[in-house]
Amino acid sequence: MHRTKVRVVEDALDANNTIARANRDDFDRHGVTVLNLMSAPGAGKTTLLERAIGEPLEQIRVGVLEGDVQGSIDADRLATLHIPVTQLNTGNGFGGECHLDANMVRSALDQIPLDQLDMLIVENVGNLVCPAEFRIGEDARAMVCSLTEGEDKPLKYPLMFRACELVVINKLDLLPHLEVDLDKLLYNIDAVNPGVRTIQCSAKTGLGVDELREWLAELAHRRVRAIA
Amino acid sequence: MHRTKVRVVEDALDANNTIARANRDDFDRHGVTVLNLMSAPGAGKTTLLERAIGEPLEQIRVGVLEGDVQGSIDADRLATLHIPVTQLNTGNGFGGECHLDANMVRSALDQIPLDQLDMLIVENVGNLVCPAEFRIGEDARAMVCSLTEGEDKPLKYPLMFRACELVVINKLDLLPHLEVDLDKLLYNIDAVNPGVRTIQCSAKTGLGVDELREWLAELAHRRVRAIA
Numbered sequence: 001m002h003r004t005k006v007r008v009v010e011d012a013l014d015a016n017n018t019i020a021r022a023n024r025d026d027f028d029r030h031g032v033t034v035l036n037l038m039s040a041p042g043a044g045k046t047t048l049l050e051r052a053i054g055e056p057l058e059q060i061r062v063g064v065l066e067g068d069v070q071g072s073i074d075a076d077r078l079a080t081l082h083i084p085v086t087q088l089n090t091g092n093g094f095g096g097e098c099h100l101d102a103n104m105v106r107s108a109l110d111q112i113p114l115d116q117l118d119m120l121i122v123e124n125v126g127n128l129v130c131p132a133e134f135r136i137g138e139d140a141r142a143m144v145c146s147l148t149e150g151e152d153k154p155l156k157y158p159l160m161f162r163a164c165e166l167v168v169i170n171k172l173d174l175l176p177h178l179e180v181d182l183d184k185l186l187y188n189i190d191a192v193n194p195g196v197r198t199i200q201c202s203a204k205t206g207l208g209v210d211e212l213r214e215w216l217a218e219l220a221h222r223r224v225r226a227i228a
Numbered sequence: 229m230h231r232t233k234v235r236v237v238e239d240a241l242d243a244n245n246t247i248a249r250a251n252r253d254d255f256d257r258h259g260v261t262v263l264n265l266m267s268a269p270g271a272g273k274t275t276l277l278e279r280a281i282g283e284p285l286e287q288i289r290v291g292v293l294e295g296d297v298q299g300s301i302d303a304d305r306l307a308t309l310h311i312p313v314t315q316l317n318t319g320n321g322f323g324g325e326c327h328l329d330a331n332m333v334r335s336a337l338d339q340i341p342l343d344q345l346d347m348l349i350v351e352n353v354g355n356l357v358c359p360a361e362f363r364i365g366e367d368a369r370a371m372v373c374s375l376t377e378g379e380d381k382p383l384k385y386p387l388m389f390r391a392c393e394l395v396v397i398n399k400l401d402l403l404p405h406l407e408v409d410l411d412k413l414l415y416n417i418d419a420v421n422p423g424v425r426t427i428q429c430s431a432k433t434g435l436g437v438d439e440l441r442e443w444l445a446e447l448a449h450r451r452v453r454a455i456a
Contacts, residue, residue: 041268041356041385042377069357069387073380096387098326098357126384127355128269129297129326148376148399149270152301156354157269159297159324171376177405179432204407 016134019102023109023137030114033223034122035216036100036136038160039144040153041126044170046074047203048144049121052212054081060220063117065108067125069096074123086111090125099130102137119220128157132164140219142166147174151185158192166197166215173202244362247330251337251365258342261451262350263444264328264364266388267372268381269354272398274302275431276372277349280440282309288448291345293336295353297324302351314339318353327358330365347448356385360392368447370394375402379413386420394425394443401430 027034039045053062063084066075068091075087088108090097097104100122112120122138124131132141143164145153148171154161161167167189175182182200189198199215201208255262267273281290291312294303296319303315316336318325325332328350340348350366352359360369371392373381376399382389389395395417403410410428417426427443429436 040270040354041381042374068384070385071383073383096357098355125357126268127326127357129324129353129355146270146376148374148402153269155299155301156296157298174376174402174405177402 013133016102019106020135020137023102023106026109026114027120027137027139030117031223032114032117033119033220034136034138034140035119035219036122036124036131036138036141037144038124038128038131038141038164039126040128040146040149043126043144043146043149044203045123045126045144046077048168048170048201048209048212049078049123050081051203051206051209052216053083053121057119057213057220058217060118060217061116062119062121062216063112065105065112065120065122067100067104067123069098069125084113084116098125098127099134100124100136101134105136119216128153128160132160132162139223140165142168144168144170145185145189147171147178147180147182147185151181151188154185154188154192161189161192161196164193164196166199167193168199168201168208168212170201170203172200172207173204241361244330247334248363248365251330251334254337254342255348255365255367258345259451260342260345261347261448262364262366262368263347263447264350264352264359264366264369265372266352266356266359266369266392267354268356268374268377271354271372271374271377272431273351273354273372274305276396276398276429276437276440277306277351278309279431279434279437280444281311281349285347285441285448286445288346288445289344290347290349290444291340293333293340293348293350295328295332295351297326297353312341312344326353326355327362328352328364329362333364347444356381356388360388360390367451368393370396372396372398373413373417375399375406375408375410375413379409379416382413382416382420389417389424390421392421392424394427395421396427396429396436396440398429398431400428400435401432 070091072087078085298319300315306313369392
């Protein structure tokens with residue numbers, strides 16, 4: 001019984017990977033770099049994006065795919081930046097899916113103007129577990145970890161922290177008001193994903209936003225170099 | 229294809245409900261009131277519990293079942309309160325399950341000293357989506373919503389807010405340092421679950437903890453009255 005269950009899970013992940021590769025082929029054909037951006041609910045992904053791509057990022061044309069169980073609050077916010085934003089809701093069926101998978105992203109591809117983009121940032125559903133389990137055809141995965149969540153989160157949700165090549169620590173402005181040990185958080189991140197790049201940010205004060213913009217630009221250039 | 233998928237989901241939920249009823253029978257037989265406590269990661273469930281049940285709750289004997297993908301950090305913290313704490317990890321298989329279901333709780337029942345308890349608090353995996361979809365045989369569901377998560381969360385995760393009969397708003401001490409509108413959060417909670425009870429708390433300062441203790445005691449008495 002248990003074995004059957006594991007087998008079903010493996011089949012589902014195999015199917016997901018097949019569709020993720022098809023997405024990747026489409027992104028490659030259009031020369032679009034794709035970032036899968038993940039976090040717990042309320043860690044500040046949207047506010048960080050408003051800060052990081054609110055002004056043009058060099059010559060890089062950026063669009064966003066917004067994953068949410070329900071509603072279009074974040075997409076509406078980002079649309080005011082005058083960039084292409086596509087909403088993808090996971091709320092069909094029972095209570096809604098807690099993550100984006102390759103097939104959901106695929107179903108939204110015809111609504112994304114890929115030929116007008118150099119970079120697509122996919123804002124995943126707020127969740128520290130399942131989004132890390134499903135590739136969507138992205139070039140890179142990054143996560144936002146709010147300081148308010150406490151220093152133990154890397155140890156409790158290790159797959160998420162391991163899956164990402166960048167961990168943005170957000171809400172640094174709240175540090176004086178929290179009983180959270182930043183050094184311990186950094187230590188725990190490094191313990192589950194040794195050497196992973198971290199950027200300390202505050203979407204409120206702007207701390208670290210330039211560094212995040214540089215990282216995004218570098219990610220876009222990485223693809224250009226790979227092709228050259 | 230779509231229809232098949234929905235059918236599989238319905239079957240899974242039917243199976244879950246059957247097992248939840250079996251759990252409920254066992255809890256009833258032992259006269260144990262069960263609370264399913266949910267939240268996003270880092271909303272402060274464990275710290276609130278340390279505050280709320282750190283001192284004896286009238287004559288009510290309380291135990292905790294700790295749900296986590298991995299590790300036993302929270303269980304270790306609560307064990308210092310000298311109450312029965314049982315750890316339940318969901319990390320088998322691939323990246324771990326993002327919620328507790330009735331069968332997982334059932335698998336832990338023989339490790340919980342039900343005959344020594346009047347109330348069992350189940351601390352679910354930190355996630356605002358799937359935990360609300362799976363009954364575990366509980367008497368009541370409550371959630372902790374951290375003020376830091378922003379006022380839009382009820383609109384983005386409505387099932388979770390609708391599933392609960394109590395919404396604890398935590399980290400009120402941070403209000404002066406946040407750009408969050410508390411009135412708007414309360415309005416949004418009431419919009420998705422009209423009339424639902426809310427308690428404003430700060431696990432740090434102790435604000436609202438007495439009110440939460442009263443609510444927990446009332447929950448335990450509700451069962452006694454139902455039997456009498």
